[in-house]
Amino acid sequence: MALIKPRSRRGGGRPTIADVARKAGVGAITVSRALREPERVSQDLRRQIQAAVDELGYVPDPNARALASARAEVFGVLVPSLTNNVFAEVVRGIYDSLSDSPFRIQLGNTHYSGLEEERLLQVFGSQRPAALIVAGIDQTPTSRKLLENAGCPVVQVMETGPDPVDMLVGFSHFDGGRTATEHLIEAGYRRIGFIGARMDPRSQRRLAGYRAAMEKAGLFDPRLVTTTPVLSSVPLGRELFRDALAKMPTLDGVFCNNDDIALGVLFECRRASIDVPKTIGIVGFNDLDMMQVAFPSITSIRTYRYEIGRRAVAMALAAIAGDRPQQRIVDLGFELMRRESTAR
Amino acid sequence: MALIKPRSRRGGGRPTIADVARKAGVGAITVSRALREPERVSQDLRRQIQAAVDELGYVPDPNARALASARAEVFGVLVPSLTNNVFAEVVRGIYDSLSDSPFRIQLGNTHYSGLEEERLLQVFGSQRPAALIVAGIDQTPTSRKLLENAGCPVVQVMETGPDPVDMLVGFSHFDGGRTATEHLIEAGYRRIGFIGARMDPRSQRRLAGYRAAMEKAGLFDPRLVTTTPVLSSVPLGRELFRDALAKMPTLDGVFCNNDDIALGVLFECRRASIDVPKTIGIVGFNDLDMMQVAFPSITSIRTYRYEIGRRAVAMALAAIAGDRPQQRIVDLGFELMRRESTAR
DNA sequence: CCACGTCATGGTAGCGCTACCATTTTCCCT
DNA sequence: AGGGAAAATGGTAGCGCTACCATGACGTGG
Numbered sequence: 001m002a003l004i005k006p007r008s009r010r011g012g013g014r015p016t017i018a019d020v021a022r023k024a025g026v027g028a029i030t031v032s033r034a035l036r037e038p039e040r041v042s043q044d045l046r047r048q049i050q051a052a053v054d055e056l057g058y059v060p061d062p063n064a065r066a067l068a069s070a071r072a073e074v075f076g077v078l079v080p081s082l083t084n085n086v087f088a089e090v091v092r093g094i095y096d097s098l099s100d101s102p103f104r105i106q107l108g109n110t111h112y113s114g115l116e117e118e119r120l121l122q123v124f125g126s127q128r129p130a131a132l133i134v135a136g137i138d139q140t141p142t143s144r145k146l147l148e149n150a151g152c153p154v155v156q157v158m159e160t161g162p163d164p165v166d167m168l169v170g171f172s173h174f175d176g177g178r179t180a181t182e183h184l185i186e187a188g189y190r191r192i193g194f195i196g197a198r199m200d201p202r203s204q205r206r207l208a209g210y211r212a213a214m215e216k217a218g219l220f221d222p223r224l225v226t227t228t229p230v231l232s233s234v235p236l237g238r239e240l241f242r243d244a245l246a247k248m249p250t251l252d253g254v255f256c257n258n259d260d261i262a263l264g265v266l267f268e269c270r271r272a273s274i275d276v277p278k279t280i281g282i283v284g285f286n287d288l289d290m291m292q293v294a295f296p297s298i299t300s301i302r303t304y305r306y307e308i309g310r311r312a313v314a315m316a317l318a319a320i321a322g323d324r325p326q327q328r329i330v331d332l333g334f335e336l337m338r339r340e341s342t343a344r
Numbered sequence: 345m346a347l348i349k350p351r352s353r354r355g356g357g358r359p360t361i362a363d364v365a366r367k368a369g370v371g372a373i374t375v376s377r378a379l380r381e382p383e384r385v386s387q388d389l390r391r392q393i394q395a396a397v398d399e400l401g402y403v404p405d406p407n408a409r410a411l412a413s414a415r416a417e418v419f420g421v422l423v424p425s426l427t428n429n430v431f432a433e434v435v436r437g438i439y440d441s442l443s444d445s446p447f448r449i450q451l452g453n454t455h456y457s458g459l460e461e462e463r464l465l466q467v468f469g470s471q472r473p474a475a476l477i478v479a480g481i482d483q484t485p486t487s488r489k490l491l492e493n494a495g496c497p498v499v500q501v502m503e504t505g506p507d508p509v510d511m512l513v514g515f516s517h518f519d520g521g522r523t524a525t526e527h528l529i530e531a532g533y534r535r536i537g538f539i540g541a542r543m544d545p546r547s548q549r550r551l552a553g554y555r556a557a558m559e560k561a562g563l564f565d566p567r568l569v570t571t572t573p574v575l576s577s578v579p580l581g582r583e584l585f586r587d588a589l590a591k592m593p594t595l596d597g598v599f600c601n602n603d604d605i606a607l608g609v610l611f612e613c614r615r616a617s618i619d620v621p622k623t624i625g626i627v628g629f630n631d632l633d634m635m636q637v638a639f640p641s642i643t644s645i646r647t648y649r650y651e652i653g654r655r656a657v658a659m660a661l662a663a664i665a666g667d668r669p670q671q672r673i674v675d676l677g678f679e680l681m682r683r684e685s686t687a688r
Numbered sequence: 689c690c691a692c693g694t695c696a697t698g699g700t701a702g703c704g705c706t707a708c709c710a711t712t713t714t715c716c717c718t
Numbered sequence: 719a720g721g722g723a724a725a726a727t728g729g730t731a732g733c734g735c736t737a738c739c740a741t742g743a744c745g746t747g748g
Contacts, residue, residue: 016734027698032736042696059470063410064734067703072407082436088427095426095453104467107451109439123448126403234634263634270614270639290578290607295614360704371728376706386726408704411733 015056024052035060062104066128073102075316076124078134080112080200084232086258086286086305087135090157093309094133101317103130112200114140121146128152131316137161137168138201153319155312158305159202160331167319169311169330173202176301176334177209180255180283183299185217187342189253189281193224195240195265196257197232203257206285210255223248232257237264253281253342259288262298266341282341296340304332359400368396379404406448410472417446419660420468422478424456424544428576430602430630430649431479434501437653438477445661447474456544458484465490472496475660481505481512482545497663499656502649503546504675511663513655513674517546520645520678521553524599524627527643529561531686533597533625537568539584539609540601541576547601550629554599567592576601581608597625597686603632606642610685626685640684648676 021028026045034041034049041049052058066072077094079087091107098105106129108120117134121143124132131153139147147154147165154166161168184192194210196203207225214220226244230236237260245251256262262284269276276282276296284291287302311330318325365372370389378385378393385393396402410416421438423431435451442449450473452464461478465487468476475497483491491498491509498510505512528536538554540547551569558564570588574580581604589595600606606628613620620626620640628635631646655674662669 017736018734028734029699029736030697033697036736040696045697059466061411061734062471063407063416064703065736066407067405067411067705068734068736070703070737082439083429083432085427085429088432092426092453099453104450106448109436109443122403127406235637238637260634264637267634267637267639290604290611293579293582293608293611295611361706362704372704373706373729374727377727380706384726389727405704408733409706411735412704412706414707414733 014061015058017058017060019056020049020052020058023056024048070128072127072129074104074106074127074129075313076106076108076127076129076132078108078110078117078120078124078132080110080135081231082107082109085288086158086303089305090135090309090312093306094313095309096306097310097313110135112198114138114143118143118146121150125150130320131155133157133312133316136201137164139165153316155316157308157312159205160329164329167312167315167325167328167330169308169315169332171303171332171334173205174209174212176285176303177206177255178213179209179334179336180206180285180299180301181210181213183336183338184253184255184281184283184342185213185219187253187277187281187344189342190219191221191224191248191250192219192253192255192281193226193244193248193251194257195237195244195254195261196225196227197230197236197240197261198257199227199229203227206255206257221248224251227257232260234260234264234267237261238268239264241265241268251280253283255283255285257285259284259286259291259298259300262300262341263290263294266294266296266298277341277344281344287335287337291337292339294341299339299342300337302335302337304334307332358405359402361402361404363400364393364396364402367400368392414472416471416473418448418450418471418473419657420450420452420471420473420476422452422454422461422464422468422476424454424479425575426451426453429632430502430647433649434479434653434656437650438657439653440650441654441657454479456542458482458487462487462490465494469494474664475499477501477656477660480545481508483509497660499660501652501656503549504673508673511656511659511669511672511674513652513659513676515647515676515678517549518553518556520629520647521550521599522557523553523678523680524550524629524643524645525554525557527680527682528597528599528625528627528686529557529563531597531621531625531688533686534563535565535568535592535594536563536597536599536625537570537588537592537595538601539581539588539598539605540569540571541574541580541584541605542601543571543573547571550599550601565592568595571601576604578604578608578611581605582612583608585609585612595624597627599627599629601629603628603630603635603642603644606644606685607634607638610638610640610642621685621688625688631679631681635681636683638685643683643686644681646679646681648678651676 017028017031021031031049034046081087110117129152132150133155135158137156137159156164156168157170159170160172226240254265262282265282274280284298284300287300291298291300315325361372361375365375375393378390425431454461476494477499479502481500481503500508500512501514503514504516538551570584598609606626609626618624628642628644631644635642635644659669
């Protein structure tokens with residue numbers, strides 16, 4: 001029989017809170033407190049403990065912490081795409097806002113699928129996250145229930161609406177679509193097409209805004225609308241524009257679902273020697289930075305993705321701290337950036 | 345609605361493995377086994393346990409699991425940027441490869457900072473991840489040590505080289521830069537500039553490849569090189585190109601650090617009525633899909649970012665399963681895509 | 689001088705799960 | 719049939735940390 005118990009079966013001998021406590025000559029719980037609520041521990045002990053921590057290179061085990069406190073220092077973030085620049089910007093805002101907090105980030109990619117979203121919410125929920133940030137407001141009933149029962153602050157982002165699960169930061173895609181279309185109409189375009197890829201709920205709302213504006217002006221014609229469920233890309237924009245033109249040769253303007261599509265349209269116009277903005281006017285959506293540099297520069301609806309990410313975190317942190325913001329719904333709006341592509 | 349009600353420590357709502365065990369009339373450990381190694385449990389019990397799990401809606405607590413087994417089912421992924429399409433693609437490959445595994449993903453953004461990388465490795469390491477995937481091979485000595493002592497498979501991605509910490513998947517940026525430059529030289533360009541933003545180690549290597557090709561042809565001139573540490577973007581490409589042209593008006597070609605820069609250069613050429621490819625030839629790097637649609641289409645070095653992510657996961661999973669791949673270093677190469685922007 | 693609140697600290701008992709055995713059952717052999 | 723190995727199942731003891739309560743040392747007011 002070995003009298004000396006070999007150091008723990010698992011864990012590569014990393015120092016634990018007990019090691020720190022022993023070295024500092026205090027109880028383990030005091031170390032725990034010194035790390036989490038320093039003001040509740042006397043100066044002296046705090047210094048001693050810090051010294052022991054530094055010397056041993058102690059880093060708390062987040063798993064043990066989460067288990068003991070029934071709360072993980074994790075933000076769950078669910079977005080429908082990782083490569084779409086729009087969501088990448090939101091995620092970047094979230095990361096930047098969280099970088100000097102103790103919170104880690106668990107990122108999930110729903111691939112625009114409600115089922116996948118349910119699965120991920122299930123997985124994320126099982127970790128007892130500190131907060132959840134999810135894109136959109138069109139969750140399935142199951143997902144919505146999971147969010148309601150998550151037992152943590154929930155922030156829905158990228159949209160606005162009357163009935164969030166908890167909190168909501170974004171803007172109105174319907175208004176954005178309408179504003180873009182009205183701008184084209186005011187600029188004198190009449191046969192204005194809508195070109196949209198990846199018709200997710202947000203794109204649908206932009207389309208609805210387009211339609212409202214067109215109908216109001218007595219210009220709507222269903223043949224002006226060209227959509228596809230395929231994932232958006234610049235090459236796809238080119239193809240959809242060709243289709244639209246084949247279907248409706250008298251087209252004199254296009255409102256694009258997003259900037260990738262708009263760029264594809266622009267390139268095709270140049271290639272086919274179609275004058276922009278004289279023959280065709282183009283409006284994009286999101287205002288990626290390349291829009292202002294393109295030749296001709298492209299009119300677009302500027303949205304504040306990065307800021308949405310930052311606000312979402314700020315609201316979640318406030319809720320965690322206990323002060324529920326008075327404003328549960330924040331509309332960050334958008335701005336129409338008028339450029340050469342609609343200046344005729 | 346009190347969303348943040350603290351969970352009571354006892355019987356805090358969610359079913360535990362003990363609840364399932366009781367309902368199924370078996371021991372807790374058997375439930376644990378049925379979930380993790382079904383083949384070690386008899387058909388009968390497996391069915392009973394599954395029924396109990398379904399009925400109770402039991403989801404294992406990953407924190408408790410990680411604590412007990414000293415191993416979290418988490419892949420730590422470190423990239424220098426979230427919005428850079430290149431890394432977004434790698435991350436997407438990683439996500440897709442991991443989506444039907446039990447592994448979650450912990451994403452970290454180093455912002456191209458070695459210090460931030462060290463900090464994140466510290467944080468990630470404290471969770472005892474199942475594997476680590478990090479971008480690049482230029483870690484600080486501290487980071488490298490942290491990786492070596494992580495106690496899990498480590499895959500460095502996006503580059504190739506002789507001495508990985510553990511495993512490595514990527515391609516040679518030096519060769520890519522050289523190939524791009526040689527292509528311009530062969531096409532008859534002589535005063536070929538290098539334009540580069542955010543000169544991270546990979547960009548430096550592309551520049552070195554450019555320089556090697558230029559020197560070999562007797563064409564190198566330091567005034568042909570224009571770089572900046574600023575983050576890359578399309579507008580920046582336009583500005584850098586103007587600078588380069590002001591510095592060296594006889595410029596007749598440019599090899600760009602990446603496709604964003606190349607696109608900015610192209611737009612500026614169009615705007616300034618500089619003929620591409622006759623007056624100026626342009627080559628990008630990465631071959632984003634818009635390159636082939638641009639007008640004129642832009643020559644670029646195609647790289648396999650998504651595949652790099654997938655391979656990295658495959659190698660890590662193999663290592664976790666115990667069979668270390670015989671090939672620790674995988675070079676996925678690149679391909680020169682010749683297009684209109686250099687066809688003169 | 690004592691009751692009583694307040695502060696600083698510590699002890700104990702888990703959090704939900706799995707590693708490590710121990711035990712029982714089954715199934716071959718000879 | 720008996721013996722032994724393998725398969726199936728269970729019990730116990732933590733993993734590293736924190737919630738909860740206990741303790742003792744103060745100060746304060748009556």
